Amino acid sequence: MPAESASTERADMNTVSTTPLVRKLIAAQPFWVTVAVIIMCAVMSWLEPDSFPTKDNFFNITRNFAYIGIMALGMMAVIITGGIDLSVGSVMGLCGIVCGLVLQAGYPWWLAVLAGLGAGALCGIVNGVLVAFVGLPSFVVTLGMLAAARSFAVVLSENKMIYDFGPDSDIFTAIGGGEIYGLSNMIWLLLLMTVVFGFVFRFTVWGRHLYATGGNEAAARLAGVPVNRVKLQAYIVCAMTSAIAAIMVVGWQGSAINALGTGYELRVIASTVIGGANLMGGEGGAFAAFIGATLIEVIRNSLLMAGIDSNWQGAFVGAFIVLAVLLERIRGSRTD
Amino acid sequence: MGFDREGRESVAVLELRAISKHFGAIEALSNVDFALECGEIVGLMGDNGAGKSTLVKIMAGNFRPSGGELLLEGRPVHFHKPVDARTAGIEVVYQDLALCNNLTASANVFLAREQTRGFWPFRILDDRAMNERARELFAELKSETRPADTVRVMSGGQRQAVAIARTHLSKARIVLMDEPTAAISVRQVAEVLDLLRRLREQGMAVVLISHRMPDVFGVADRIVVLRRGHKVADKPIKDSSPEEVTGLITGAIRAA
Numbered sequence: 001m002p003a004e005s006a007s008t009e010r011a012d013m014n015t016v017s018t019t020p021l022v023r024k025l026i027a028a029q030p031f032w033v034t035v036a037v038i039i040m041c042a043v044m045s046w047l048e049p050d051s052f053p054t055k056d057n058f059f060n061i062t063r064n065f066a067y068i069g070i071m072a073l074g075m076m077a078v079i080i081t082g083g084i085d086l087s088v089g090s091v092m093g094l095c096g097i098v099c100g101l102v103l104q105a106g107y108p109w110w111l112a113v114l115a116g117l118g119a120g121a122l123c124g125i126v127n128g129v130l131v132a133f134v135g136l137p138s139f140v141v142t143l144g145m146l147a148a149a150r151s152f153a154v155v156l157s158e159n160k161m162i163y164d165f166g167p168d169s170d171i172f173t174a175i176g177g178g179e180i181y182g183l184s185n186m187i188w189l190l191l192l193m194t195v196v197f198g199f200v201f202r203f204t205v206w207g208r209h210l211y212a213t214g215g216n217e218a219a220a221r222l223a224g225v226p227v228n229r230v231k232l233q234a235y236i237v238c239a240m241t242s243a244i245a246a247i248m249v250v251g252w253q254g255s256a257i258n259a260l261g262t263g264y265e266l267r268v269i270a271s272t273v274i275g276g277a278n279l280m281g282g283e284g285g286a287f288a289a290f291i292g293a294t295l296i297e298v299i300r301n302s303l304l305m306a307g308i309d310s311n312w313q314g315a316f317v318g319a320f321i322v323l324a325v326l327l328e329r330i331r332g333s334r335t336d
Numbered sequence: 337m338g339f340d341r342e343g344r345e346s347v348a349v350l351e352l353r354a355i356s357k358h359f360g361a362i363e364a365l366s367n368v369d370f371a372l373e374c375g376e377i378v379g380l381m382g383d384n385g386a387g388k389s390t391l392v393k394i395m396a397g398n399f400r401p402s403g404g405e406l407l408l409e410g411r412p413v414h415f416h417k418p419v420d421a422r423t424a425g426i427e428v429v430y431q432d433l434a435l436c437n438n439l440t441a442s443a444n445v446f447l448a449r450e451q452t453r454g455f456w457p458f459r460i461l462d463d464r465a466m467n468e469r470a471r472e473l474f475a476e477l478k479s480e481t482r483p484a485d486t487v488r489v490m491s492g493g494q495r496q497a498v499a500i501a502r503t504h505l506s507k508a509r510i511v512l513m514d515e516p517t518a519a520i521s522v523r524q525v526a527e528v529l530d531l532l533r534r535l536r537e538q539g540m541a542v543v544l545i546s547h548r549m550p551d552v553f554g555v556a557d558r559i560v561v562l563r564r565g566h567k568v569a570d571k572p573i574k575d576s577s578p579e580e581v582t583g584l585i586t587g588a589i590r591a592a
Contacts, residue, residue, distance in 0.1 A: 203460040205450045208439075212447055215436030222434045223502075224419070224448035282438035 029276030029324075030288045033295050040298050048305045057301070059183060063252070065297035066186035067245040071264065072271035072289035073190075073197045074241025077234040079272050080201070082214040082281025083131060083138035085235060087145035088242045088268050091123045092261030094153040095246035099172075100162030100256030109168035109175070113247055120243025121236055123149055128235030132228040146265065153258040163255040176251020186248050190290065193241075198286035210234060214281025270317045271296060273324045280328075296320075348407070349374050349541050350395065350426070350510055355404035357390050364390040365565045367404070372510060377532055377542040379556035379573070381549075383585050386562040388545050392512050395543070396428045397421030426510045427503035435487050435498055442470035442483035445501045473501040477534050479527070492520030493527035500531050510541045517551050529555045549578045563587060 025031050045053040071088050078085045099116040103109070123145060130141040165172055178185045201207040209230045212220040221227045242261070250256045273279060274295055275288030300313040348371035357365040365387045372378060382388045393399045395406070397415030406413050408424055415421045418428075435444050446466045453462040470483035479497035487495060496516055503511050513532070517525045525548075532555050535542050546552050552559060552573075559576055561569040561584040569576070569584050569592045576592070583589035 205452060205459075205461060208443060208450060208461060209448075211438055212436045212443075215438035216434065219434035219436055220447065222418075222430070282436070 062187040063184035065293040066190040069293035074238035086142040089261035089264035090149035091242040094149040095243040103165040124236035124239030128232035132231035176248040351407040379552035382562035427508035437488040493524035
């Protein structure tokens with residue numbers, strides 16, 4: 001077996017370099033998820049020509065997965081390092097409430113944005129320090145944060161909905177609820193962030209160190225990669241994407257409720273895993289997060305259109321997570 | 337009282353003088369002298385618990401000796417942590433190789449020493465330059481490893497080449513190899529032994545820690561045998577024999 005692969009490798013050496021690229025593409029999970037999205041959209045357009053392929057529906061779908069996609073990008077950074085962040089939904093809820101309270105108190109919109117981001121960063125620092133420097137399992141730490149951040153949100157909001165956004169209400173709601181060229185601001189932000197995250201993951205030293213940490217933490221440490229710092233930063237980035245999502249959604253909905261983001265951790269993690277992230281770490285990318293979030297929303301939308309109870313979405317998402325991990329396991333056992 | 341190779345007057349690149357190490361009441365090493373010269377491969381042998389890995393860990397800066405001193409090119413040195421040893425030019429290739437399977441060969445060679453181009457915030461990885469340099473390093477080692485291949489798909493021999501190329505990149509003078517042939521096929525063992533010879537040709541000092549008698553006798557210039565924390569032999573390989581070494585390791589022969 002090793003002799004065979006060695007000889008084929010040698011044969012490849014002289015062939016053009018485009019063939020491995022095509023092969024890489026075909027072997028990549030995001031490629032197949034993209035194909036699935038296209039097929040689903042085509043089928044739905046054929047089945048429901050009056051309601052699915054409309055401008056309104058496109059606007060809705062793209063806005064509905066945009067904030068999940070934004071959070072999935074941050075989650076991707078954590079998952080690449082081999083960790084997981086279960087607290088994203090609660091952190092989103094907390095950041096939303098903080099934003100709402102700052103606006104309600106009459107402060108300007110940018111202060112609300114900064115406060116929301118600050119609250120996110122703080123949660124990320126707590127998660128990151130406990131995981132990277134104290135060495136607790138990310139599952140446990142972020143499960144604790146899931147409970148704690150939600151409880152802070154409830155306490156801070158005094159269990160009331162915040163809808164009086166003060167003098168800067170118009171600006172704040174325009175950020176999250178506005179549209180450019182017929183698409184919501186949120187999807188534009190997601191597209192921009194996907195490009196930025198893709199660049200960082202693929203082309204920067206920090207990105208390389210994320211993958212190295214997830215691939216073999218001990219080896220990365222021995223080589224001199226600042227593993228603890230990289231992990232801490234990943235958790236901060238993740239929590240801050242939750243804060244960004246919170247700012248956008250609170251602006252779009254025109255109100256902040258402390259239940260915002262409940263259960264989103266599942267959809268966010270599912271997006272990354274469906275896109276091709278490996279929960280064991282070391283694999284994934286920005287486009288994977290984007291396309292994973294897209295697929296989940298297209299499925300939900302299609303179920304609605306087909307007249308099926310949309311609560312079936314949970315069953316589909318759950319099945320997809322297990323299936324994606326199962327496929328990964330099968331692929332992994334074949335290469336080892 | 338370092339070991340002198342006959343006919344040659346050279347300062348040892350690394351010399352250990354009367355090194356002792358005890359963990360509580362347990363004496364892991366006692367009074368071990370050990371010298372290493374450029375362009376030589378020293379086979380370090382001994383049974384489990386004989387003190388091989390303790391000795392290597394002292395040289396690599398993982399442990400500080402309880403007694404004795406280390407001299408690097410005649411000057412005393414103190415390693416407080418592995419980084420100190422590495423900056424002094426001592427690299428360790430670990431038994432489990434310590435590579436990231438999900439990264440390419442060149443990404444592993446350059447891990448934590450990445451080359452970049454451009455300026456912040458567009459300072460990006462210069463993969464082309466790193467692949468090119470990695471290709472040169474593999475060529476020097478006469479290995480068929482390709483820089484852009486992912487380590488996951490590589491053979492054990494190629495992985496060794498990646499791990500050794502790492503030490504090359506840092507311009508190490510001393511390479512400590514911990515059981516490099518323990519977990520690979522026979523064909524790949526030959527490949528790895530060739531890599532070691534390449535290192536010797538380039539003037540590096542190599543310490544080969546191994547259980548495998550044929551490997552040590554196939555490639556080493558000198559053999560050092562430890563038994564229960566004492567050095568029981570330190571002689572040119574041509575003056576020894578596998579039978580003698582086996583006797584020394586087991587204690588059937590007291591010293592040679």
